[in-house]
Amino acid sequence: MAILHLDRNHPLLLQQLQDAGFENHEDYTLPKDAIEAKMAAYEGIVIRSRFKIDRQFIDAATNLKFIARVGAGLESIDTEYAAEKNIALIAAPEGNRNAVGEHSLAMLLALFNKINIADKEIRSGHWNREANRGHELDGKTVGIIGYGNMGKSFAKKLRGFDVTVLCHDILPQVGDANAKQVPLEELQQKADVLSLHIPWTNHTDKMVNADFINAFAKPFWLINTSRGKNVVTDDLVAALQSGKILGAGLDVLEYEKTSFENLFEAELPEAFAYLLRADNVILSPHIAGWTHESKERLAQVIVDKIRQLYHPETPEKPLQRVTGIGGFFFRAKDPKALTAWYHEHLGLNTDDYGCTFWWKDSAGNDCSTQWSAMKESTDYFNPSEKQFMQNFRVADLDALLAKLREEGVAIVGEPESYDYGKFGWILDPEGNKIELWEPKDRAFL
Numbered sequence: 001m002a003i004l005h006l007d008r009n010h011p012l013l014l015q016q017l018q019d020a021g022f023e024n025h026e027d028y029t030l031p032k033d034a035i036e037a038k039m040a041a042y043e044g045i046v047i048r049s050r051f052k053i054d055r056q057f058i059d060a061a062t063n064l065k066f067i068a069r070v071g072a073g074l075e076s077i078d079t080e081y082a083a084e085k086n087i088a089l090i091a092a093p094e095g096n097r098n099a100v101g102e103h104s105l106a107m108l109l110a111l112f113n114k115i116n117i118a119d120k121e122i123r124s125g126h127w128n129r130e131a132n133r134g135h136e137l138d139g140k141t142v143g144i145i146g147y148g149n150m151g152k153s154f155a156k157k158l159r160g161f162d163v164t165v166l167c168h169d170i171l172p173q174v175g176d177a178n179a180k181q182v183p184l185e186e187l188q189q190k191a192d193v194l195s196l197h198i199p200w201t202n203h204t205d206k207m208v209n210a211d212f213i214n215a216f217a218k219p220f221w222l223i224n225t226s227r228g229k230n231v232v233t234d235d236l237v238a239a240l241q242s243g244k245i246l247g248a249g250l251d252v253l254e255y256e257k258t259s260f261e262n263l264f265e266a267e268l269p270e271a272f273a274y275l276l277r278a279d280n281v282i283l284s285p286h287i288a289g290w291t292h293e294s295k296e297r298l299a300q301v302i303v304d305k306i307r308q309l310y311h312p313e314t315p316e317k318p319l320q321r322v323t324g325i326g327g328f329f330f331r332a333k334d335p336k337a338l339t340a341w342y343h344e345h346l347g348l349n350t351d352d353y354g355c356t357f358w359w360k361d362s363a364g365n366d367c368s369t370q371w372s373a374m375k376e377s378t379d380y381f382n383p384s385e386k387q388f389m390q391n392f393r394v395a396d397l398d399a400l401l402a403k404l405r406e407e408g409v410a411i412v413g414e415p416e417s418y419d420y421g422k423f424g425w426i427l428d429p430e431g432n433k434i435e436l437w438e439p440k441d442r443a444f445l
């Protein structure tokens with residue numbers, strides 16, 4: 001199985017593919033048409049952004065099974081046509097998302113603290129403290145548009161700051177513990193910082209234009225590490241001049257070539273010349289995802305995905321058993337009076353069912369644990385005659401019960417399903433009844 005490599009990458013890519021039995025051919029220089037002429041010999045190509053993989057290329061590649069892009073997005077590939085031809089598409093956003101998250105933060109902090117200006121001034125013999133007084137992120141609202149790999153990585157980096165992080169995305173329910181998903185209008189009302197992490201599509205082309213910028217309630221800082229053509233540079237410059245945009249960190253520019261390799265061929269557009277002069281603008285040459293670590297990680301992700309394509313392994317996931325305490329139930333002579341005592345002296349927020357403790361898991365989901373006193377005569381603990389019954393939270397009740405049955409554990413009754421989750425019951429060797437609960441905590445919020 002022969003793979004053609006069209007860009008140089010971390011050496012582990014060639015080495016590990018060879019070890020896995022693939023035949024590697026490298027061609028880093030021939031023009032696209034000359035590559036097309038020999039494409040019939042290859043089942044796979046590995047490319048970064050050297051040229052577009054269009055219909056013509058795909059038609060020439062009559063035996064192509066996969067296209068692997070050593071980068072995050074696939075916009076340089078005619079993905080629809082490739083899918084029509086049953087060609088698998090492989091990208092590696094897992095490989096450079098951390099780099100992008102860190103770079104976005106670096107740009108933001110550099111802007112806020114005027115690092116680039118202060119550095120330049122000292123080098124030219126100026127020690128200007130007051131003029132270089134900075135801003136703090138603390139207390140600000142950061143708006144992220146595009147909450148995928150890169151947006152999530154940036155939000156994760158912001159966790160240590162006391163900032164409110166909002167995200168907006170066209171997909172529903174992508175918000176998480178690190179960013180609250182809101183409509184675009186709300187983000188524009190509240191944000192002090194806007195960071196773009198969207199792909200370049202028909203909808204996001206020129207998205208940040210004058211109207212979009214003016215819809216923000218407050219002046220704001222802009223970070224763009226997504227694609228240059230998401231922003232109308234003329235409108236960005238106008239907003240920098242009017243003070244609506246306070247500063248900008250731009251890793252990508254409207255004027256870049258699609259290969260991202262060059263910029264300075266033609267005469268500089270006026271707006272770009274302004275950015276080059278502006279003190280409140282930080283530029284970097286499309287390197288947000290370009291670190292020593294990501295070079296290696298991107299290559300590894302690509303190798304792993306190619307291997308998986310040819311030798312799919314479905315590693316058996318270890319069965320998750322108990323994930324936490326779901327509840328604690330005990331017999332009481334006078335449950336009502338006893339519950340009132342706990343309310344009065346321990347401050348438990350009780351109702352007719354006892355007390356529900358609400359908390360959030362590490363992913364930010366609402367979760368609950370129930371505490372309840374029951375009548376002494378309750379048959380809920382049957383066949384146990386003990387004073388207590390424990391309730392454990394479990395991730396997959398059916399799988400766990402099947403496993404417990406295999407292991408010879410005593411199962412009580414049949415599982416039952418309610419709006420708030422599934423229940424099953426077992427006995428431990430001392431006859432304590434244990435309730436197993438696969439919860440839907442939000443069901444009774």
Ligand SMILES: NC(=O)c1ccc[n+]([C@@H]2O[C@H](COP(=O)([O-])OP(=O)(O)OC[C@H]3O[C@@H](n4cnc5c(N)ncnc54)[C@H](O)[C@@H]3O)[C@@H](O)[C@H]2O)c1
Nearest residue numbers: 072073093146147148149150169170197198199226288289
């Ligand atoms: N500067 C760099 O070095 C670098 C490195 C990696 C990725 N990138 C760029 O970062 C961007 C994001 O990459 P990713 O891997 O996170 O992509 P992704 O597909 O994982 O996430 C993008 C998110 O944007 C959302 N989106 C699409 N259109 C939208 C719209 N009109 N409004 C709001 N949300 C929208 C999608 O639903 C998705 O959740 C891409 O443009 C990518 O090319 C740049």
